[in-house]
Amino acid sequence: MDLRIAHLYPDLMGIYGDRGNVIALSQRARWRDIAVEVRAYTTGMTFDPDWPDLFFFGGGQDIGQDVVGADLQGPNGDAVRKAIAGGAAAFSVCGGYQLLGTEYLPEVGDPIPGLGVLDVHTKAGKQRFVGNLVAETPEGLLVGFENHSGRTYLGPRAVPLGAVVVGHGNNGEDHTEGAVQGKLVGTYSHGSCLPKNPWLADKLLTWALERRHGTVRLSPLEDREERLANEQAAAVARARP
Amino acid sequence: MTDTLRVVPDALALVANAAGKVTLMGLQIAGRGGTALPGLVTLQLDPDYIAALTRALPHGVVLVSGTNGKTTTARMLSDIAKGSGWYPIHNRSGSNLERGIAGALLADSSWRGALSGNLGLFEVDEASLPRVLGRIKPRIVVITNLFRDQLDRYFEIDQLAKRIGDAIAELDPSTALVLNADDPIVAFIGTRHRGPVTYFGVDDPSVGGKIPQAISDATRCPRCKAPLRYERVVLAHEGDWSCGQCGLARPPRDVSAKTIRLEPSASEIELRVAVSSAFDPIRVPVPGLYNAYNALAALAAARALDVSLVTAARAIAAFRPAFGRLEQLPVDGRLVRLVLVKNPAGFNAAVGALLETGRHPKLLAALNDRDADGRDVSWIWDADFETLAPSIEHVVVTGIRSRDLANRFKYAGVPLDAIEVVDEWGSAIDRAVGSVARDGELVVLATYTAMLALRGELARRGHVPPFWED
Numbered sequence: 215m216d217l218r219i220a221h222l223y224p225d226l227m228g229i230y231g232d233r234g235n236v237i238a239l240s241q242r243a244r245w246r247d248i249a250v251e252v253r254a255y256t257t258g259m260t261f262d263p264d265w266p267d268l269f270f271f272g273g274g275q276d277i278g279q280d281v282v283g284a285d286l287q288g289p290n291g292d293a294v295r296k297a298i299a300g301g302a303a304a305f306s307v308c309g310g311y312q313l314l315g316t317e318y319l320p321e322v323g324d325p326i327p328g329l330g331v332l333d334v335h336t337k338a339g340k341q342r343f344v345g346n347l348v349a350e351t352p353e354g355l356l357v358g359f360e361n362h363s364g365r366t367y368l369g370p371r372a373v374p375l376g377a378v379v380v381g382h383g384n385n386g387e388d389h390t391e392g393a394v395q396g397k398l399v400g401t402y403s404h405g406s407c408l409p410k411n412p413w414l415a416d417k418l419l420t421w422a423l424e425r426r427h428g429t430v431r432l433s434p435l436e437d438r439e440e441r442l443a444n445e446q447a448a449a450v451a452r453a454r455p
Numbered sequence: 456m457t458d459t460l461r462v463v464p465d466a467l468a469l470v471a472n473a474a475g476k477v478t479l480m481g482l483q484i485a486g487r488g489g490t491a492l493p494g495l496v497t498l499q500l501d502p503d504y505i506a507a508l509t510r511a512l513p514h515g516v517v518l519v520s521g522t523n524g525k526t527t528t529a530r531m532l533s534d535i536a537k538g539s540g541w542y543p544i545h546n547r548s549g550s551n552l553e554r555g556i557a558g559a560l561l562a563d564s565s566w567r568g569a570l571s572g573n574l575g576l577f578e579v580d581e582a583s584l585p586r587v588l589g590r591i592k593p594r595i596v597v598i599t600n601l602f603r604d605q606l607d608r609y610f611e612i613d614q615l616a617k618r619i620g621d622a623i624a625e626l627d628p629s630t631a632l633v634l635n636a637d638d639p640i641v642a643f644i645g646t647r648h649r650g651p652v653t654y655f656g657v658d659d660p661s662v663g664g665k666i667p668q669a670i671s672d673a674t675r676c677p678r679c680k681a682p683l684r685y686e687r688v689v690l691a692h693e694g695d696w697s698c699g700q701c702g703l704a705r706p707p708r709d710v711s712a713k714t715i716r717l718e719p720s721a722s723e724i725e726l727r728v729a730v731s732s733a734f735d736p737i738r739v740p741v742p743g744l745y746n747a748y749n750a751l752a753a754l755a756a757a758r759a760l761d762v763s764l765v766t767a768a769r770a771i772a773a774f775r776p777a778f779g780r781l782e783q784l785p786v787d788g789r790l791v792r793l794v795l796v797k798n799p800a801g802f803n804a805a806v807g808a809l810l811e812t813g814r815h816p817k818l819l820a821a822l823n824d825r826d827a828d829g830r831d832v833s834w835i836w837d838a839d840f841e842t843l844a845p846s847i848e849h850v851v852v853t854g855i856r857s858r859d860l861a862n863r864f865k866y867a868g869v870p871l872d873a874i875e876v877v878d879e880w881g882s883a884i885d886r887a888v889g890s891v892a893r894d895g896e897l898v899v900l901a902t903y904t905a906m907l908a909l910r911g912e913l914a915r916r917g918h919v920p921p922f923w924e925d
Contacts, residue, residue, distance in 0.1 A: 225674045225682070229603055229611070234836025234866070241866050258682070275611040281680055345830070359831040406836040409862055439865045442876075443858040450824065450855060 215427055216249040217419070220266035220302075222294070222310065223256045223274070223282045230361065232272030232307050234406025238415050239268065239305075246433050248423070257285045261293035268303045268422035269294065271310025273361075273404065279309045283326055286313060291329055298331050303397035303421040305414075307407060311393070311400030312336045312364050332400055333369035334393050339386075346451030347403050349376030349383060349391035353413040356391065357447040358403025366402075368393050375401055380451045397421040410443040464568040468507035471500035472568050475561040493561050494554030505553065506591040508560050508568060509575045514541055515594030516575035517756060520584045520619075521641070522602040523801045524749040525551065527741070529578040531753035531774055532597075538770040539762045542572035551578040553587060582615060585622035596623075597633040597756050599749065601640045602691060602800040603834075612640065616677065620644045633756045635748070636706050637693040643677035645706065655748075655755035656708040657689050658727065659715050662744065678703045690744055690807070691800040710755040715747050717811050720783075722747045726754065728764065738772040743808030745801075786884075786918050788893045792816075793910065796900050797829065802838035809898060815846050816898040819887035820864075821854040821905035828902035832856050840867035849890050852876045853883035854905045880912045 221236055240250045255261050255269075274282065286294065298304060306314050315334040317325040328335075340363070347360040356376045365385035368374060374384070375392025383391030383402060392401035399418065401407060408415040416432055423430040464472070475497030482492065497504050509516050514536075519529040529545065536543045546559040556577045563571050579587050581601065588596070598619075603612045620643070623632070628650035635641045636656035645652045674692065676683055681700035688694040697704035714725040716736070723736040724747055739750040750771050757767035776782055782793040796802040809816060824830050844867040852861045852874060861876050877883040891897045901909055 228837075230831070231833025231836035234833070234863075237836065237866050241868075275613050278675075281675075359833060361831065404831060404833045405859075406833055409836070409866055410859065439858065439862045439871075439874075443862040446856065446858040454830075 215247075215423065215430070216251065217243045217422060218265055218267045219250065219252045219422075220255045220261075220269050220297075221252055222269055222271040223278070223285075224254050224272070225256055226278035226282050227272045227274035227310055229275055229278075230273050230308065230404040231406050232270075232310075232404060235272070235305060235307065235408040235415075236270050238406065238408035238412070239270070239419060242412065242415050242435065243419060245435060248419075255290070257281060259290075261290045261297075263293040263296035263300065266297050266302045267425050268305070268418060269297070271304065271306040271314065273308030273310060279313070282309075283313060283318075283328075286329055287327070294329060295331060298398065301397070301425040303418055303425075304331070304399070305408070305418050306332075306398070306400045307404060308360075308362055308402055311402065312366065314398065314400055315366065316369070318364065332393055332395050332398050333371035334366050334384075334400065335369070336364040336366045339363045339365045343382040343386060343402075345381055345455055346447070347381035347383065347391065348379040348448050348451045349381075349403075350379050351376035353417075354411075355379070355444060355448050356401070356403060356407075356411050356414070357444050357451065358401070358405035358407050358411070360402040361404060362402055366393075366400075371395055375399060380448075380455045405447070410440055410447060412437050412440040464507040464510075467501045468504050469568050471497045471504045472508070472561065472564055473566060474500055475504075475557065476564075476566065479558075479561055491550065491552070491554045491558065494550075494557035497557045497561060498554055503590060505556055505560065505587075508564060508570060509591060512544075512570065512573055512575050514574035514760070516577065516591060517595040517597065517760070518577050518579050518584070518587065518593045519597045519599070519752075519756075520579045520581050521597075521599030521635075522581060522798065523804070524599040524745060524752065525578045525581075527746065527749040527776065528597065528599055528752045528756075529576060530776075531750060531771055532756050533576055534770040534774055535753060535757050535762060535767045536574050536576060536760075538766045541574045543574045543576040544570055544572035545576040546578055551580045552583050556587070581619070585618045588619075588622040588626060592627055593630055595631050595633060595756060595759050596626075597752055598635065598641045598644065599752050600635050600638045600693060600800075602798055613677075616640045616644065620647045623648050626650065631759045633752065633759050635693065635752065636708050637689055637695070639683060639692065639696050639703075639705075640677050642706055643703065646703075651759075652706075653709045653755045653759045654706050655710040655751040656705065656712075657693075657715065657744075657748070657751070658708060658711045658713055660687065662712075662715050663688055663694075676701060676703055690748070690804055693748070710751060710758055712747060712751055715744070717744065717747075718742070724750060726764070726768075728758065735768075737768040740772065740774055741776050743804060743811070745804040745808070784913070784918055786888055786897075786913065789888055789891045790894075790896045791888070791899060791913075791918075792896065793899045793901070793906065795903065795906050796838075797902055799834050799837040799839075802835075802900070803842075805900065806839065806843045810842065810846060814896070815848055816896045817887065817891045818847060818850040819883060819897060819899045819901075819909075820850055820852050820860055821883070821899070821901035821909060822852075822856040822860040823854045823902050823905040823908075824856050825904045827904050832859050835860060835863045840864060844868045847873060849873050850875070851883050851887040851890065853878060853880065854902070880908045884909065884912055
């Protein structure tokens, strides 16, 4: 069995350690004897919509986000939409999460359209949310670190990934964190997220493998280090939000 | 002391000076060293205190800033200044916010505000640099490099570089800049200055890290955002770069390393300078390419200060490293190396220095997430643990975020039975030292406050002097 991961704009959207998510997905597949290939999808390339089983889309600096937003307005954006319509899964963090949504409203100027595959929209906020982030999900605690000024609001087709316990999450108002819609997941959790939230990594792997390999039952992993990292991070977050 | 200053700063500065000195004395009586309080008290009373006291220093003020290497560069420069017979006033302990600079002035000033030195030499936190530049008129500003560091505090490197560039554009043309030509973000800042710039860089074609550089701080042109082309990558985004779109490129180097020969605990640099004949190779008694860069920065600054390169080279050859910057100490018959790591570029450089020599050291790795470490531990996932992993025989992991670090080693491919988590500083040291054979080597990789804690534990056992006596 094999897995194909397209890492969207790793040279522009990857300054907060989000690469750890690709490491986690790849290693957790390899530990189950699933071969993994990771390809960078970035500016100057023509995206192949038939290749990816899974997209990873990380957070970036504002400059990176401008360049990426512009590239996604063209044929590469169409390719990502086509891939997702064809059953590819996606995991997105922070800036990548915002760009999967319908639009971003800056403080001044016109709305910037997103890919529109995830039913969320984002407004610029004044205060930046920086700190530990813990959210309760049906599968356990999601732990990480948030660092964003955008306020993201969910539309009716998306459901929250979790409920905020520590930190601000999507917008600091409605106590929601992240979004799930079909096989797409968005979150504000850096940290990196997936290495210490392995249940989410495995959910994404299952969805991604489904596209070409049908329903796959992943063999369980021990996940002791992952669990202990999750518990320690949650304890630190509660003590020092 | 030869030329002690006889300048009377204004009344407000004198009041602030006195208040700070009283605070400092009070703390000393209470037996507490190394605190920020005296500087804070002083700046609260007179925000222009630093400018008022340093205005008439005969040799002016040198500021050393950048993400990595500023403490080492400033210390090298301090040794160079002393070698030229000057008396630098220097925030040596690495307390590099405005209050730390004020603290250094308080310690070296009389009650009448006269300074006992003739050169101000201040390491400045890169996020504080724009504000400091707005308040004083330095003779020289050195910028070593700009990497992403502690994003929760500094946010984004582009924004920081822009703020520094804006402050540089306002500088008087009599200020000279000393900049890293190999760092595109730093070199671009130079284009905004109206005065002289001395550039340093590495021109040895055989030099390049063994580490695949997975860092995206500056793969884009700082001017037009197009992808940069690299003929050669030296460290992270430092190298021989150019932009194919707008034509921005690495500026010519005034002080450059023609060859660098790396050894396990030192390096030798053959220097090429714009106007000069041949020099003997310069011995840099601290290991790694990044320390060669620090030496180049100090040499370029010496040049901008009109100090002879022979004097500068002699001072560097006699250099001793600062706290946690590759200090080496004997502990129970083992050699313990302390390496401060705080961001992906610094981590990769430190690991590169370890691996260049083909060693398989035992490791003690410590991760904290306090303000001074950076509260966001995400950076460990950008650091290249994968390159380090095959060389690891045993690693003891500790710190407030020990479990994140252990998990990072796991995902880098280190076998679980080679990773030992020990959640208490003293026990972690015991386990790690115990894992090393006599005459063997232990390498300690730790973030700032974790290094303070480990070093405090080593000091308690009499292996190192306490930090503030340094």
